Structures are given as structure tokens and as C-alpha cells.
């Protein structure tokens with residue numbers, strides 16, 4: 001115990017004077033590591049949470065609703081006070097810029113989102129947003145001007161389909177804009193409600209090379225970091241997601257008068273199929289996940305053998321090839337089940353799939369090295385949830401930093417991350433940005 005403390009302390013001393021020394025040339029407290037204000041981050045998390053509560057007392061800062069609009073106004077006010085002069089682009093993304101010493105350099109972008117799912121939590125998205133602002137304030141307080149311009153981006157409607165970031169990389173379609181959002185408004189109406197301009201949506205597009213780099217700090221939303229007692233997750237990529245509607249057709253018949261050996265029970269076949277999906281996904285090494293998360297049985301009565309079942313199948317992985325490979329295996333198993341149960345099983349691939357997005361390898365290493373220098377334990381991991389960064393990865397070297405989610409809970413009012421973990425993540429984001437700035 002003592003020995004461990006000693007090693008940790010002495011390595012931190014070396015870091016303080018050595019690795020981060022040159023970064024602090026403008027800092028009056030040279031020799032100490034520049035640090036975020038943990039209390040300020042935590043109190044702002046709680047303050048923003050107030051805007052997410054509706055009349056019924058639910059957490060409801062859903063994109064384009066009153067809570068979202070008020071939360072955004074509060075956030076923009078803080079950005080103004082920090083000298084960021086925020087603007088809203090055509091997709092409703094909030095953008096705050098801070099000048100660098102060298103205007104010919106491309107900006108380093110960082111941020112996240114502040115909208116939430118219905119009855120969501122107070123850390124998903126808000127941590128990365130509030131930490132981005134915190135970094136600007138720490139730089140202000142220490143009179144540090146970076147070489148690169150900095151850009152804080154708060155994306156609009158992340159939870160309703162990463163709409164703001166999708167638009168920023170030119171991937172939003174007219175049909176996408178006509179889609180209903182969770183708020184009840186269409187995406188186009190919602191974008192208007194938060195100050196965007198859907199009629200001129202193309203004006204928000206950023207091209208390849210427009211950013212020097214993009215970094216998003218986020219809660220893990222799973223329980224791996226907490227379980228393994230690791231402080232920082234270095235995200236290798238954001239998984240691709242593919243959905244299939246699976247229809248099992250049997251024959252609906254009298255449940256009393258039809259003998260067991262004369263049945264074409266669609267639900268029995270579907271049950272075998274669900275188990276087969278689990279077996280196939282577990283049969284290969286890796287972090288892939290596969291789920292049957294939806295089931296509808298017809299006609300649905302005690303006394304009728306189920307004639308038809310519709311299932312929702314989802315597979316996620318960092319590799320598109322692996323998703324296809326697993327699906328082919330599942331198809332094979334389905335054919336065998338179908339023959340065995342005298343049913344027909346068919347698949348309809350859904351149009352809303354998202355491709356896997358890999359984060360930048362060099363950026364991962366920069367984050368990992370900065371984390372180690374701060375004395376944090378790290379783990380390279382994938383993100384099983386979708387994020388705005390997956391779109392930005394198509395136009396810029398992008399990366400994500402994860403911190404632990406207590407009990408792995410997210411998209412719930414029970415979502416929680418400790419003030420220490422949040423400060424760790426924000427400090428790492430700060431050091432990563434300073435490092436990227438020296439490139």
C-alpha cells in the first residue's frame with residue numbers, strides 16, 4: 001500500500017515537472033498540472049438538470065421541447081460569459097469559437113449534447129458539454145491561448161437520431177427532416193424551434209479537413225469500467241447497428257383439437273430462433289452483441305396455436321463483416337428450425353442501420369498517453385451506444401473518452417457518475433486538447 005502510494009506520487013512529480021512542464025509555459029503556476037474545477041462541473045450538472053424536469057416531475061429535456069430550449073439558452077448564456085460568442089447553425093447545433101494564436105490552423109473541436117431521452121439521466125451528453133465549457137474557462141483563467149482555434153459544439157437532437165451531427169456531415173435527407181421527432185414536431189419543425197434553419201440545412205455542412213481533431217468526453221453508459229475498476233475508457237470505435245424484422249409463419253389452429261405432432265406453432269419456432277440467436281452470437285470470440293428485443297404473437301389467445309410471430313433482431317459490432325457473418329449463421333439456424341417446426345422464417349433488413357465508426361488510432365494513443373501521465377488506469381473499448389462522434393469521424397480524426405457509469409445505468413433518472421470521475425475525464429480532455437494543440 002505504502003509502496004504503491006510512493007510509486008504513484010513520485011511518478012506524478014516527474015509528470016508535473018517533465019511531461020506537462022512545457023505545456024504550462026503560459027501558466028503562472030508553472031510546474032503544477034493545469035486542472036479543471038470539479039465543484040463547478042458538478043454544480044452545473046445539477047443546474048442543467050433543473051431544465052429537464054416537466055410538470056409531472058419527470059426528467060424530460062427531450063430535443064425541441066421546452067426543457068431543451070430553456071437548457072440550451074442557459075448553456076449559451078454561460079458560453080457568452082466565457083467569451084465564446086455562441087451561434088446556432090442550420091441544424092440547430094450550438095457552436096462557440098475561441099480564437100487561437102495561429103488563425104491558419106484548423107480548429108480543435110470538442111463537446112457533446114444536452115438533450116436527453118424521455119425520463120433520461122443527467123450525465124449522458126451533459127458531462128461532455130459542461131466539461132467542454134469548463135476547459136474554455138480554465139484556459140481563460142490561466143491566460144492560455146492555444147495555437148489552434150478551439151470550437152465547442154453542442155449537437156442538436158442527439159437522442160432522436162444524432163440529427164445535428166448527421167446534418168453536419170451532410171447525411172440528413174429530406175425524408176429525415178420530415179420524420180416525426182419524440183417532441184411531436186417533425187425534425188424540420190424542431191430544428192426551427194431551437195433556432196436552426198432546415199430550409200438551408202446544407203449550410204451547416206463541414207468538410208473533410210475542416211477540423212484538426214474532434215474529441216468527445218462521455219459517460220460509458222455500460223458497467224465495464226466500474227466492474228473492472230478502471231478510470232478511463234479509450235474508445236476504439238462506435239459499433240454499427242443493423243436491425244431485421246423476422247417473420248415466423250406457422251398455422252393458427254385449435255389448441256385443443258390439434259394433436260402435438262400436427263402443429264405448425266410459430267411461437268415455438270420463434271422461441272427456438274431466439275435461443276439460436278443467443279448461441280450464434282456467443283459462439284465466436286469478441287464483443288459483438290445480438291438481441292431479439294421485440295415480439296408480437298398472432299392471434300394471441302389461450303386456445304389458439306400461434307400462427308404468426310414477428311420478431312425484432314438487432315446485431316451490433318465494430319466490424320461490419322462480423323455483423324454479416326453472424327447474420328448468415330443466424331439464417332442457417334433459422335432454416336433448420338423452419339424445417340424442424342414446419343414453419344416459414346423470413347427476414348426483412350430495416351433501412352435505419354448505422355455503420356460502425358472507428359476512432360482515430362493516433363488520437364487514441366494521445367488520449368491513452370495523456371491518461372497515463374495523469375496517473376489514470378485505462379482500457380481500450382468499444383462504444384455499444386451511438387454518438388455524434390460516429391458521424392464526425394467521417395470528416396475528422398475523432399475520438400471519445402469514457403468515464404465510469406455507476407452500476408452501468410444510463411437513459412434512466414438513476415444514471416450517475418461521481419464528481420471525481422467527471423473531473424478525471426474533464427482533466428484528461430483538457431490535457432488531450434493541449435497535446436493536440438502542440439502537434
Ligand SMILES: [Zn+2]
Pocket residue numbers: 113124125158218387
Ligand atoms: Zn449521449
